Amino acid sequence: MAGSAASNVTDDAAAEAVVRLQAVTKRYRNGVLALGPFDLTVKRGEFVALVGPSGCGKSTALRLVAGLAEPSSGTVRIASRRARSGSGHAIGVVFQEPTLMPWASVRGNVGLPLKLSHVPRAEIEPRVMAVLAQVGLRDFAGAMPRELSGGMKMRAALARALVTDPDILLLDEPFAALDEITRFRLNNDLLMLWRELGKTVIFVTHSVYESVYLAQRVLVMTPRPGKIADEFGINAAEPRGEAFRMTADYAAHCRVVAEALARTADPTEGR
Ligand SMILES: Nc1ncnc2c1ncn2[C@@H]1O[C@H](COP(=O)(O)OP(=O)(O)OP(=O)(O)O)[C@@H](O)[C@H]1O
Numbered sequence: 001m002a003g004s005a006a007s008n009v010t011d012d013a014a015a016e017a018v019v020r021l022q023a024v025t026k027r028y029r030n031g032v033l034a035l036g037p038f039d040l041t042v043k044r045g046e047f048v049a050l051v052g053p054s055g056c057g058k059s060t061a062l063r064l065v066a067g068l069a070e071p072s073s074g075t076v077r078i079a080s081r082r083a084r085s086g087s088g089h090a091i092g093v094v095f096q097e098p099t100l101m102p103w104a105s106v107r108g109n110v111g112l113p114l115k116l117s118h119v120p121r122a123e124i125e126p127r128v129m130a131v132l133a134q135v136g137l138r139d140f141a142g143a144m145p146r147e148l149s150g151g152m153k154m155r156a157a158l159a160r161a162l163v164t165d166p167d168i169l170l171l172d173e174p175f176a177a178l179d180e181i182t183r184f185r186l187n188n189d190l191l192m193l194w195r196e197l198g199k200t201v202i203f204v205t206h207s208v209y210e211s212v213y214l215a216q217r218v219l220v221m222t223p224r225p226g227k228i229a230d231e232f233g234i235n236a237a238e239p240r241g242e243a244f245r246m247t248a249d250y251a252a253h254c255r256v257v258a259e260a261l262a263r264t265a266d267p268t269e270g271r
Contacts, residue, residue: 057226092161
């Protein structure tokens with residue numbers, strides 16, 4: 001589901017850091033300490049990937065950034081120009097499940113956040129069509145979700161997250177359920193959108209390969225309670241494309257990140 005959050009938005013116009021989590025912990029009501037202490041700073045326009053073992057708190061971290069959950073301690077700060085000016089939302093979110101309303105067309109699904117924000121009806125159609133063109137779904141505005149492939153559903157979910165023109169895009173394993181060819185294609189389209197739109201992106205994935213392909217910075221988390229164990233800058237030639245997957249540079253980055261992930265899962269490894 002696409003979401004938006006402005007409750008934790010600060011007024012810090014000049015801040016280069018758009019997302020800043022400091023000493024954040026999250027304990028759920030059942031007593032599970034999911035996260036922390038967790039520190040994360042993401043700069044404007046950065047593409048950051050979070051990788052970590054299953055259950056380490058990646059989704060929890062994203063939900064805290066989105067304002068969909070409150071930290072138990074620590075601070076979550078979001079600096080958003082859009083939310084401050086009232087011209088849009090701070091954050092768009094895409095989850096692994098596209099969660100489209102089955103009874104509404106692609107147009108209806110993508111336009112929903114605008115409708116909920118009381119955007120005038122005359123403005124909604126052109127904005128929906130513009131964002132559908134960006135994600136390659138212009139010809140499917142009238143289609144129902146059941147008529148779409150998995151990749152197309154995800155494109156619609158992406159369009160719904162982008163339609164409010166958020167500063168920050170949060171993606172929680174959005175392509176995990178897709179076949180490899182579709183995933184690779186969506187990876188490339190996401191990179192193109194990121195370059196064109198200049199969004200700040202935080203991308204959660206299980207896949208070391210996907211994280212290295214997409215991100216400028218890969219953060220490796222420890223098992224629960226999740227903390228940042230390691231951080232790697234992926235200094236590849238831009239713009240990245242399929243050829244990058246075949247380079248020795250890509251393989252070397254993947255190896256380093258995979259080793260870090262193995263170390264956090266089993267700290268005795270490599271000793
Ligand atoms: N609403 C909740 N109530 C109680 N415990 C929760 C809740 N949500 C998550 N947890 C627990 O918190 C821990 C972290 O969960 P989270 O979903 O953030 O991890 P994750 O790294 O995203 O996992 P995965 O990679 O498997 O999706 C897990 O042990 C999970 O069972």
